[in-house]
Amino acid sequence: MPDHLPPGRPDAADRSAPSAGTNPIIVAIDVPDLDQAVSLASRLEGEVGMFKVGLELFGGYGPAAVERIAEYGPVFLDLKLHDIPTTVERATRRLSQLDGVEMLTIHATGGPTMVAAAVEGFGDAGTILAVTVLTSLSDEELARVNMPPADTQVEALAFMAVDAGAPGLVCAPRDLGRVRSLVGSDVAFVTPGIRPAGEGDDDHARAATPTRAMDDGATHLVIGRPITRADDPVAAARAILADL
Ligand code: C5P
Numbered sequence: 001m002p003d004h005l006p007p008g009r010p011d012a013a014d015r016s017a018p019s020a021g022t023n024p025i026i027v028a029i030d031v032p033d034l035d036q037a038v039s040l041a042s043r044l045e046g047e048v049g050m051f052k053v054g055l056e057l058f059g060g061y062g063p064a065a066v067e068r069i070a071e072y073g074p075v076f077l078d079l080k081l082h083d084i085p086t087t088v089e090r091a092t093r094r095l096s097q098l099d100g101v102e103m104l105t106i107h108a109t110g111g112p113t114m115v116a117a118a119v120e121g122f123g124d125a126g127t128i129l130a131v132t133v134l135t136s137l138s139d140e141e142l143a144r145v146n147m148p149p150a151d152t153q154v155e156a157l158a159f160m161a162v163d164a165g166a167p168g169l170v171c172a173p174r175d176l177g178r179v180r181s182l183v184g185s186d187v188a189f190v191t192p193g194i195r196p197a198g199e200g201d202d203d204h205a206r207a208a209t210p211t212r213a214m215d216d217g218a219t220h221l222v223i224g225r226p227i228t229r230a231d232d233p234v235a236a237a238r239a240i241l242a243d244l
Pocket of ligand 1: 028030052054134135136172192193194202222223224225226
């Protein structure tokens with residue numbers, strides 16, 4: 001364990017990984033229109049493990065977006081909450097009442113009290129996932145906001161979040177191995193930036209293949225365009241699953 005981190009939870013290394021169920025694919029429904037989103041979800045029902053609803057759909061349609069998509073499978077609600085602990089606890093409590101939300105994201109940089117408040121508020125509705133450092137932030141940009149380089153922060157934030165009670169983390173593929181060995185194996189590891197071999201990386205600086213990410217310890221894979229922009233999204237999802 002790196003010196004700059006606090007002592008680990010004593011049983012961290014012994015715990016086993018949560019089951020990702022039979023299907024670790026979370027398909028990112030990144031479309032602006034709810035009917036389009038529902039159409040995608042209905043085609044992919046039973047073919048993927050979960051549907052990711054993000055700020056665009058939630059911003060446009062609110063809880064109705066979750067309710068409609070949840071008719072076709074569990075929802076990963078990616079709102080990346082970051083506020084004072086009381087506000088986050090009250091927000092997660094309200095969101096826990098939405099049927100079908102199984103995972104909800106928060107920012108680890110809100111600190112341990114905020115992480116604990118989110119977990120408390122969400123209760124047993126599902127899994128709170130802490131995001132460490134946005135991969136869109138370069139080290140230069142982090143310096144502009146007086147923060148250390150991403151590599152320095154990721155481990156400390158991941159450790160802090162799990163220590164504060166977060167049962168899961170959102171993790172870039174390149175960070176999976178070292179973060180996983182640090183926080184133990186019963187933590188859910190949700191990884192975006194996934195590209196099947198032979199496909200372009202789009203805007204991902206460091207994409208990983210589905211197999212590589214699972215081998216490195218991911219429990220769930222967030223996959224958007226390789227499935228949603230395919231001529232046949234069902235075939236694309238099946239091909240990825242068959243490779244795992
Ligand atoms: O289409 P694509 O597979 O690239 O979609 C990835 C999804 O994962 C998008 O919804 C994007 O917002 C999300 N993402 C993320 N964190 C990153 C990169 C992508 O949550 N570092």
